Amino acid sequence: MxxxxxxxxxxxxxxxxxxxxxxxxxxxxxxxxxxxxxxxxGGDCLWTGCLPSKTLLRAAEHALTARALTGHPPTFDSVRDRIFASITTIEPVDxxxxxxxxxxxxxxxxxxxxxxxxxxxxxxxxxxxxxxxxxxxxxTGTVVPGLDPGVTVTSETIRDLETLPKRLAIIGGRPLGCELGQGFARLGSEVTLIIRSRILPKEDPEAAAIIRDSLKTDGVRILENTTVQNAYTAEGRTRIRLGDGTTIETDTVLLATGRxxxxxxxxxxxxxxxxxxxxxxxxxxxxxxxxxxxxxxxxxxxxxxxxxxxxxxxxxxxxxxxxGLKRGISPTMPRVTFTSPEVGAVGLTTANTGSGHRTRVVRHTHLDRAVTHGATNGFTKLITDRRGKILGGTIVSPRAGESLAELTLAIQNNMTTSDITATTHPYPTYSDGLWNAAITDVQARLRSPASARALKGLTWLRRRWLERPGSRYNSG
CATH class of the missing domain: 3.50.50.60 (FAD/NAD(P)-binding domain)
Known part of the structure; x- marks a missing residue:
């Protein structure tokens, strides 16, 4: 100083x-x-959060492909090397x-x-x-009576694991638990998710259901509406006793219950x-x-x-x-869960009953890019008001976070579905889901009685104009 x-x-x-x-x-x-x-x-994002976890997820995706093609996934040492290399690359910026x-x-x-x-x-x-x-x-230091600190990790310490856990129990089913659960399962761990309520409790139930199925496909055991009673370690084995009296055996416990x-x-x-x-x-x-x-x-x-x-x-x-300004923060706060597929959400994700809200959904079974990638289990959902103003939505797909950026911008700038449909979108992309959902809303509004009458009137006036005496379009 x-x-x-x-x-x-x-x-x-x-x-x-x-x-x-x-x-x-x-x-x-x-x-x-x-x-x-x-x-x-650099904070949590650089050292223990976003960067390490997303690098691990990418390595896990490669492991899944390598296992399918060759039967030989990458070693955990190589995964750790990738994580530390990513940190080393970005560290100078912070x-x-x-x-x-x-x-x-x-x-x-x-x-x-x-x-x-x-x-x-x-x-x-x-x-x-x-x-x-x-x-x-x-x-958050979740208190589990009898749990041995020596087998416990958090988001801040899991990066320091030197070997891949054979069995990994994760307490918590929010984004962190789901992301790391899927990542470690793909790397070869036997993963059990223990969740007090349901998986991804803040997200659209249909989106949560897709992620639930995806995790199960990757071998994750999911125990929802389940509480942890206590734990004990004996002869090098840790057992977790659940609220219903049953037990699970594990080598490592990840506490993912919040911050x-x-x-x-x-x-x-x-x-x-x-x-x-x-x-x-x-x-x-x-x-x-x-x-x-x-x-x-x-x-x-x-x-x-x-x-x-x-x-x-x-x-x-x-x-x-x-x-000395008085700038306020925007209420538009996008969020992404980086599972496979990703879940992106912003604004309203459920229509408010009695508020005149509309829900427009495009299933990715009808999205050309999803079809070409064999990833048709997602959807794009828009919530609008009766005039087509975009209020929020949920996207479930690969790279949903990228498509979510356009939806976030639309909400921030009070745009309507008509604004989206009037914008040329590249094809074939996952953002077609948002475009097609907007088209669905515009078409539905055009079919309303008032709009239909107005369009019919305009068509009649145009016909009369073209048929007027002396018009080059008048064959008479």
Whole structure:
């Protein structure tokens, strides 16, 4: 740090996606910006989350193909090598050096807020005009009586497994559990998913059913509406006792039951930053906390825990903090589960009864690209209002996340299905599903009594115009 009387424009706590983008945004405006990270910059996405898991899923897809063609899937060592190579490739983008080059001062250490406008890092006082909390979240420590910590992993530690588990039990059926369950099953593990409710509880039930069948095809045993009572390890074998009294035997247990915000020991009460009952920082639509000079973004808040949201929200928070603007976050929040097939969803995924909403569905049995790929078990579903305004939808297909981008843009810009149909789409692609669903809606609206009468009237007027005396179209 510089002189003792220095006051920084923006103090950022946390060097994950939200912290990095927030700091770079502020520095880009010319603000004096300091970022504090206690471990390593890059956050969960780089080191233990998005990047490692998606690399593993890609390797698992290759393993499935290799097993079918040659009977010899890749070794787990080669899979681990791919994961670490991906991290090594992307790490420089999120490094302290990259941040310094962008004009951000990076400090390694633990930060504690001491008083309004003041924090302490490694015993040194830092004064700030504005601050951004971006400390993220950690895997929730699910308590299973008797479970041996030596056989337990989380999303943050599963990457460090040196050998492929012969038997893997996963507690939790949300996206993380489903993605890693399918990935490890394809690599050769005997996987059991233990789920308190149903698989992918926030997604369209039909989409969840497709993923359920896909996981079962890959050999995953799925136990829904099932609770864990306790566990015990004896003679090197771990048994999990379920709520109905039955047991399953496993070598490794992955806890995938959610994440808890990292807000403890920050001293937030001293600076008037309110938390909700789950320890999440409460923010308004501008990402401002209950303290008007402290902002928050990313997994530490109550918003959905997606890397893309963390970045967008941090950019908005930093912009408002540094420039004094009042930009609000968009309610349009897309999400993707990267199973095979993928599930992408945004906005409304179920029509509200009595609201005049319409549901338009295209089955991928009639989608040419899906037919050519032999992947016809998906669908594209749109939710619209009675005038065709797009309110949301669900896409289940390979690369559903790519097609979801167009749907997200349509919702964000209040577009209608007519806007989609008027746009030329490349063929054959999976985005044809969205285009055809929009066409279905437009055609249905044109068949309404009022539209039919209007079109009939226009046709009659056009005919009279063409048949008028002297018209070159009048053969008489």
């Amino acid at each position: 510089a002189a003792e009387n220095r006051v920084v424009d923006l103090l950022v706590v946390g060097g994950g996606t939200a912290g990095i983008i927030g700091a770079q945004t502020a520095a880009g405006f010319g603000a004096d910006t300091v970022l504090v990270e206690q471990a390593r910059t 490094s302290p050096e990259a941040l310094e080059n962008a004009g951000v001062e990076v400090l390694k250490g633990t930060l504690v807020f001491r008083a309004p406008g003041m924090a302490v890092v490694n015993g040194e006082t830092i004064r700030f005009r504005q601050a951004l909390i971006a400390t993220g979240a950690a895997p 808890t915000p990292r807000t403890a020991d920050l001293g937030l009460a001293r600076v008037g930053v309110d938390l909700d009952a789950d320890g999440q920082v409460i923010t308004d639509a501008r990402m401002m906390t209950s303290n008007p000079v402290i902002w928050a973004a990313g997994d530490v808040t109550a918003h959905p825990r997606f890397t893309h949201l963390a970045g967008v929200h941090a950019s908005i928070a930093a912009t408002n903090a540094v420039l």
